[in-house]
Amino acid sequence: MPSQPSIRPADPRFSSGPTRKRPGWEPAALGTASLGRSHRASLPKQRLGEAIERAGAILEIPADYRILITPASDTGAFEAAMWCMLGQRGVDVFSWDAFGERWLKDAKSQLKLADLRVFDAPYGALPDLSQADPARDILFTWNATAAGLKVPNADWISDTREGLTLCDATSAAFAMELPWDKLDVTSFSWQKCLGGEAQHGMLVLSPRARARLKDWRPEWPVPAVFSLFDAGDEQSAMFEGSTINTPSLLATEDFLDALRWAAREGGLPGLVARSHANLAVLEGWAEKTPWVEFVASDPAIRSNTSVTLKFAGPETQALDAEALRALAKRMAQILEREGAALDILAYGKAPPGLRIWCGPTIDADDIAALCPWLDWAYEEARG
Template sequence: MTAKPVVKPARPWFSAGPTAKRPGYSTAKLPENLQGRGIRAPEVAERFSYALKLTKDILEVPEDYVLVYTPGSDTGAVEAALWGMLGPRPVTVVAYENFGLTWAADVRDHLKLNPTVVKASWGELPDLSVVDWSTDVVFPWNGTTSGVKVPDGEWIAADREGLSICDATSAAFAQPLPWDKLDVTTFSFQKALGGEAGIGVMVLSPRAVARLDENVPSWPVPKVLRLTGKDGKFDRALADGVVINTASVLTIEDWVDALEWAKSIGGLKTLIARTDANYAALAEWVERTPWIDFLPEREDIRSTTSVCLKFTDDRVSALDEKGQKAFVKRFKALLEGEGAVYDMEPHRNAPPGLRLWCGCTVETADVLAAGSWLEWAFETAVSEIA
């Protein structure tokens, strides 16, 4: 039996969302002078606009692209794209994890568009060469729930006729994104920079804006998803930071804090490097630990942020699904009871295993310290299997 480790991660937060706050974060550092003000107050509007401009700068988004806020985190941003832009062309949905399957179901069951669904099992990436770029294509860049990412943007046609609609919520700020291949890119505050939940962001190419200007959906679009104004065209005020409905001023200030930290440490290049270092530290531990492995077998498609792992020990794999989920629950309780590693369980619809966030707000030293605690928890939990 492995002895209980002595050194704990200083910041034991490994949730895939909301993710760990930036190092040195404190709510006491957030300005309070605008709390309780209306979101149309000039001072508040300026902060919303500033946060959007800073987001664009940090992500190195092309100048002719526009950014807008949406309610409902990344889910709201993706839904706004589906409800407001789809219809003129056939639709393809790439689904290799929980949310890809969700978007496919929404397009099929709610918008009644009968999409082509290009699917793969958990831990796998579908054959992207079959994607028809004369259609509008909806896909996740990085599957938060499966630990699978697309390796690059080479599979996206440069001369595509349809729009590429990319759910990039666990890739933005952590992995390079080829903006020339992406027409709609969505993410939320609560992922790679550790912001608060509730607000999503859409990055729209000129082609996406043109679709909003030209498309009139055949279904009613709920107000919280509506990106067009009274004239039926894209509401340009949204690109200045105006919000569709009332948003939290405190959440915006929290986001500004994260962005200014990102800028202060070197911007996107540094954020990606920090993520890669965290992933490398966890990958080294996985490679030398006999009872665990990556859920995705292919190295080139493994997520560097939402790292999903599977148990390979016969004692665990012999359990049925209910037993394996109970094992994960016990594993989690052991770690959290010691205050060593929080929120390492997989998504509720994913196969039983572990999931640890390795984005840029996590410290590599904490990833290294987590390994010995995971080993202790495993040996303790597996010894209890009847």
């Protein structure tokens, strides 16, 4: 039985959302001049516009794409795109975890799309992406946060597609390279890979997506908080920081701080490298640990942000799902009590186990310090 480790992670926060803030973050880093003012005033609007500009620069978004800020985090951003853009043609939904299931439920039960094809897969596997039809709209998550799986590439998306691709990239943006020429509508949130505050989402729109907003109106009502139709205008103020509803200027300042840190880390290449370095530490530990394995057994589709682990080996083979969830819960409680890890339980619908955030705001030294604690907590939890 391993002895209790003597070195704890410097920061035990490994939550998959909201995620840990950047190294060295403190409230004093946030600007305050825009607080308490109208978001339509010149300085606050400039700060919102700066958030859009800096995000576009870090993500290396093409010059002919446009970015806007939405309410309600990534969920609000993606659902706004669904409500405003779908219905013109048939839709293919690719789903392989709880969040893909959410978009599928919206398409089926809320929008009640008549021409809908579903391609799904259980946790640990991807659906057959080759079935995507270029004549249809495509909905998918780039990185399935609950399942710990990502698409390996976008080769399955046609360069000559007629439909739009709508991609939920909230736990991929700022940690994975996204092929913008394959993506027409891309959503993400501030509280994922850069550790910003929650409630705000962002949409990246290709020229084809903006044309859809200009020319198409769906048959269902679109709530004002979801309405993106003004973004069909090339001169829309939405691309300069005008928002659908009142934004949090404090959250905006926090996001700006994260973006400035991202630039100091070398921009997107630096952020991607940090995330992969974190995953590499966890992979090295898992390779020599008999009681655990990745939900994503294929490294090519393994997430480098929301890394999901499940129990393995003869010691837990006879346990049912309820017993395995209880084991994982005991481990999480022990680790929290010891100040070694917080919020690492697997998503409720995922296989019983652990989920450890390895995004770019995490330090590899903290992942390395965490691993011996996982071994110790496993033995402690088993009694």
